């Protein structure tokens with residue numbers, strides 16, 4: 001009997017040891033995974049994406065150090081109150097209920113305490129909001145324009161005209177050797193920026209409202225036609241970061257990711273050179289063809305203009 005009990009006990013120990021070792025291994029693996037996958041969602045994760053820009057550090061502090069303790073405390077306090085009332089004041093424990101109503105002291109407390117809590121939240125919230133608008137001197141500007149359904153990135157400082165960034169198909173993702181988790185996140189062209197430099201992002205929409213969002217940088221800015229919104233980031237680590245359009249913008253809303261490649265300054269300069277250099281041979285062959293080309297848009301412009309006078313001419317002829 002004793003031997004059997006001891007055997008059972010040791011097998012229980014073995015199972016527990018196995019579970020704890022497995023849990024530890026899973027935690028370590030999860031941590032390693034989170035490190036590798038900086039800038040993209042991680043399957044099964046519940047926390048915010050790791051910060052890779054100053055604003056995201058501030059946002060994580062606001063969430064984890066201010067909001068979460070307040071929410072947890074209030075929830076536990078209300079839960080304790082409910083349990084206390086259920087146990088102490090149920091029909092069996094308290095057959096004759098009290099008949100009084102109103103208690104000035106309690107009413108003052110439950111008005112003043114929430115006001116104080118909201119004031120604490122407001123102080124930190126406004127501090128964060130101010131940080132978003134208090135952009136340090138930018139090193140460069142990228143204009144991100146949302147289209148149905150892709151992003152365009154223009155580099156006015158580097159004189160790089162708009163680059164079109166389309167979503168990659170699952171086949172293209174596989175062909176590039178990227179994991180399937182990057183389906184609908186990887187793009188044909190990334191917004192390339194240098195590490196440790198303040199990048200001003202000017203965001204607008206060309207057709208409907210989109211939103212430029214990058215969780216690792218703590219960014220989410222609406223792309224509104226006819227308006228230029230502005231935000232900024234300063235990427236702290238070389239790597240690739242992913243975001244998705246965050247404003248319902250039509251049938252392919254889920255297929256317009258924003259991919260940001262953060263590279264070293266030297267790599268960025270090389271990339272800029274690669275984007276600005278190529279057009280050199282083209283003008284040699286073009287001049288003869290170039291002359292009639294501008295005439296075409298001009299003709300369409302004048303034809304658009306002449307459309308309106310035309311009816312009046314017709315009217316005059318009728319008169």
Ligand SMILES: [Cu+2]
Nearest residue numbers: 210211245249
């Ligand atoms: Cu969109």
